Amino acid sequence: ATTRTPLMAGNWKMNLDHQQAISTVQKLAWTLKDAKHDYAAVEVAVLPPFTDLRSVQTLVDADKLEIEYGAQDVSKHASGAYTGEISAQMLAKLGVTYVTIGHSERREYHGESDTLVNEKVQAAFAQGVVPILCVGEGLDVRKAGDQVAYSLAQVEAALAGVTAEQVAKIVIAYEPVWAIGTGEVATPEDAQEVCGAIRGKLAELYDESVAAAVRVLYGGSVKSGNVASIMAQPDVDGALVGGASLDPEEFARIVRYQ
Ligand code: PEP
Numbered sequence: 001a002t003t004r005t006p007l008m009a010g011n012w013k014m015n016l017d018h019q020q021a022i023s024t025v026q027k028l029a030w031t032l033k034d035a036k037h038d039y040a041a042v043e044v045a046v047l048p049p050f051t052d053l054r055s056v057q058t059l060v061d062a063d064k065l066e067i068e069y070g071a072q073d074v075s076k077h078a079s080g081a082y083t084g085e086i087s088a089q090m091l092a093k094l095g096v097t098y099v100t101i102g103h104s105e106r107r108e109y110h111g112e113s114d115t116l117v118n119e120k121v122q123a124a125f126a127q128g129v130v131p132i133l134c135v136g137e138g139l140d141v142r143k144a145g146d147q148v149a150y151s152l153a154q155v156e157a158a159l160a161g162v163t164a165e166q167v168a169k170i171v172i173a174y175e176p177v178w179a180i181g182t183g184e185v186a187t188p189e190d191a192q193e194v195c196g197a198i199r200g201k202l203a204e205l206y207d208e209s210v211a212a213a214v215r216v217l218y219g220g221s222v223k224s225g226n227v228a229s230i231m232a233q234p235d236v237d238g239a240l241v242g243g244a245s246l247d248p249e250e251f252a253r254i255v256r257y258q
Contacts, residue, residue, distance in 0.1 A: 004215050006231065007171060007238035008255045009045040009132060010245025011072065011100060011219075012052075021052035022059050028248035029065050035256055039066035043238075044255050045098055046245070047072050047132075050086055053094050060095075070098030070132065073106060076119035078126070088127035099124050100132045100240075102158060104177045114157035121158050125166045132171040132240065133158050134219070135198075139178040147176065147190075148197045155201055164206045168213040172198055173240040179220025181242055185230075191218040192233035199235050224253035231257050 016024055025046060032044065045068040048056055056069045075085035091099060101124065102117035117133070124131045135154035137147040151174060159167060174194045179186050195216040203211035218230050219240030230236055245251045 004213070004237045005040070005043050007043045007045065007215055007217060008251075009047055009070070009098065009171075009173075009217065009238065009240050010251050011047045011103070011240055011242050012049065012246060013072070013105070013242060014049060015246055016048065016052060018052045018055040021048050022055050024246070024248050025056055025059055025065070025067060025069075026063075028252055029063065029067060031249055031252040032067075032255065035252065037252075037256060042255055042258075043068065045070055047098065047100055053091075053096065057095050068097040070096050070100070070129075072100050072103065074099045074101065074120055074124055074129070076116060076123050078123065088123045088129050091124075091129050092127040096129055098130050098132050098171065100134055100173070102154070103134045104136060104175060104180060108177075114154060117154075117158045118160050118162075121162060121170075125162065130169050130171060132173055132217070134173045134175050134240070136173075136175040136177055136180075136194075136220075142176060142178055148194055151194050152197060152201045155198055156205065159205060164210050167202065167206055168210050171215045171217060171238075173217040173219045174198060175219035175240060181221070183221050185221045185226050186218070188229045188233050188236075191230050191236055195233065195235040222254060224250055224257070227254050227257040 047070045071091050074088050101120045106112045121131045135151045137150040141150045176186050198216050199211045215237035217238040217240045218236050222239040222241045223244050
């Protein structure tokens with residue numbers, strides 16, 4: 001039994017403009033309302049592109065929606081001459097709850113290092129924005145059987161200098177890179193192996209109560225058809241959903257996995 005509230009977070013990546021964002025969130029809210037979804041039992045968040053956040057905020061406020069929202073990235077800097085960057089303070093001002101940090105697409109296509117990921121985690125916490133820290137191995141590492149050590153090293157590096165009080169609020173998403181956007185899903189046992197090891201690492205770096213508080217999500221080709229078996233694993237507390245979150249009806253089915 002766990003006291004952790006599951007979190008289902010939809011990472012839209014670079015999809016949907018601000019008008020499509022409104023209709024998508026509206027449709028998601030209606031579908032979940034029809035299903036009498038209990039948001040206290042399973043938390044729901046969408047992670048739209050930056051340009052959609054203001055529209056999502058306006059809709060959520062106007063309709064008093066219980067859907068939360070977050071960003072997909074944040075600058076390590078607080079403010080200043082950093083053209084094109086978005087600060088954690090700007091996100092906080094928009095009522096953002098979460099921000100994904102260290103997504104594999106940022107690590108791969110934008111060269112984000114563990115050091116930068118750590119700086120971004122600290123920048124988010126400084127403004128009260130909760131990081132969804134993404135970790136996970138590529139196919140070569142998985143083939144070598146080194147997925148646990150690889151993912152734990154990413155976790156440890158990302159949390160350098162982060163206090164126990166902060167870490168208790170963090171969300172960590174285990175996303176094996178070979179399973180993202182490929183239709184290739186890790187087995188529930190694969191997900192449990194690394195998610196459980198992440199919790200063990202938190203106990204080692206901090207203590208058991210911190211480890212018990214942190215939500216560890218699985219991400220990688222999650223769909224309504226495979227979510228239940230992944231969620232049945234003791235150390236999996238939710239899902240980070242990419243492609244399938246763009247369809248509000250499918251995302252609602254994922255949220256309602258029980
Ligand atoms: C993601 O980008 O975080 C993700 C898990 O993508 P997908 O669900 O499309 O594999």
